Amino acid sequence: MFKKRENVLEIEEGNLLSPKFDNDGLIPVITMCSQTKEILMHGYMNVEALKKTIETKEAHYYSRSRKAIWHKGKTSGFTQKVTEIRIDDDQDCVWLRVDVKGGASCHVGYRSCFYRSIPIDRDNSKVVLQFEEKEKVFDPEEVYKGAPNPTKL
Amino acid sequence: MFKKRENVLEIEEGNLLSPKFDNDGLIPVITMCSQTKEILMHGYMNVEALKKTIETKEAHYYSRSRKAIWHKGKTSGFTQKVTEIRIDDDQDCVWLRVDVKGGASCHVGYRSCFYRSIPIDRDNSKVVLQFEEKEKVFDPEEVYKGAPNPTKL
Numbered sequence: 296m297f298k299k300r301e302n303v304l305e306i307e308e309g310n311l312l313s314p315k316f317d318n319d320g321l322i323p324v325i326t327m328c329s330q331t332k333e334i335l336m337h338g339y340m341n342v343e344a345l346k347k348t349i350e351t352k353e354a355h356y357y358s359r360s361r362k363a364i365w366h367k368g369k370t371s372g373f374t375q376k377v378t379e380i381r382i383d384d385d386q387d388c389v390w391l392r393v394d395v396k397g398g399a400s401c402h403v404g405y406r407s408c409f410y411r412s413i414p415i416d417r418d419n420s421k422v423v424l425q426f427e428e429k430e431k432v433f434d435p436e437e438v439y440k441g442a443p444n445p446t447k448l
Numbered sequence: 449m450f451k452k453r454e455n456v457l458e459i460e461e462g463n464l465l466s467p468k469f470d471n472d473g474l475i476p477v478i479t480m481c482s483q484t485k486e487i488l489m490h491g492y493m494n495v496e497a498l499k500k501t502i503e504t505k506e507a508h509y510y511s512r513s514r515k516a517i518w519h520k521g522k523t524s525g526f527t528q529k530v531t532e533i534r535i536d537d538d539q540d541c542v543w544l545r546v547d548v549k550g551g552a553s554c555h556v557g558y559r560s561c562f563y564r565s566i567p568i569d570r571d572n573s574k575v576v577l578q579f580e581e582k583e584k585v586f587d588p589e590e591v592y593k594g595a596p597n598p599t600k601l
Contacts, residue, residue, distance in 0.1 A: 312575040332485035337541040381562035385599035388490040409534035422465040446538035
């Protein structure tokens with residue numbers, strides 16, 4: 296399914312898929328809600344996850360905390376139906392547009408993982424984050440039932 | 449400007465900025481066009497680039513190919529005026545909304561770096577990328593005048 300990366304012109308201007316996986320075998324993925332156009336999450340795929348995503352049209356990632364393929368929504372029920380896949384100029388990043396069953400993508404319970412903003416119109420010597428989502432869409436305690444939190448210090 | 453990462457609850461649910469930089473000192477950045485909501489590029493920031501972006505409201509990245517701070521648009525003129533900055537749940541990814549002077553963000557000449565899609569509604573044994581932008585916005589030869597291409601095999 297993937298063509299070997301052999302020359303820059305082909306990678307940038309050609310029509311063959313030659314994704315670049317980093318030293319850990321991963322490629323970053325931006326996931327956007329098809330409806331609202333907001334960014335839901337930023338994740339990573341390995342070769343298998345990218346192939347599975349293309350083949351099944353459901354988003355698969357690689358979980359760096361669990362070190363395993365991660366069929367998004369398998370635990371929570373919030374699967375992501377892929378409506379478009381884009382690849383960037385040097386083919387080292389993927390952009391997915393998805394429809395989310397249930398409407399949430401964040402393990403903390405919010406719709407988007409990006410539920411806080413860094414205010415830019417004030418004195419920034421001390422940054423105070425602003426919550427852009429006021430309420431959680433689901434209760435993570437209930438949905439994940441004691442599964443380890445993927446957030447690492 | 450940044451608070452030390454000390455506990456997960458504070459990172460996820462708190463209002464202090466505690467960005468996580470990876471082993472190379474970088475945090476990934478998703479850059480979206482404020483107007484069209486399309487993804488323009490995916491880049492990286494180091495501590496200095498994130499601080500400069502917050503302070504100046506113009507996007508600064510870290511160029512992995514040049515190993516240097518990169519004030520986007522300094523060469524091409526296509527600076528990115530930041531209209532919103534978001535941070536994700538575990539604070540290891542930044543999402544910028546920007547207005548682009550000149551309307552282009554891709555070193556190949558297109559408006560967005562993500563000018564090609566991976567078709568999902570056909571037999572995917574051989575993927576043929578589809579161009580979603582038909583024409584370049586600028587001529588990179590003219591704008592970058594022989595500067596080395598950042599794309600790596």
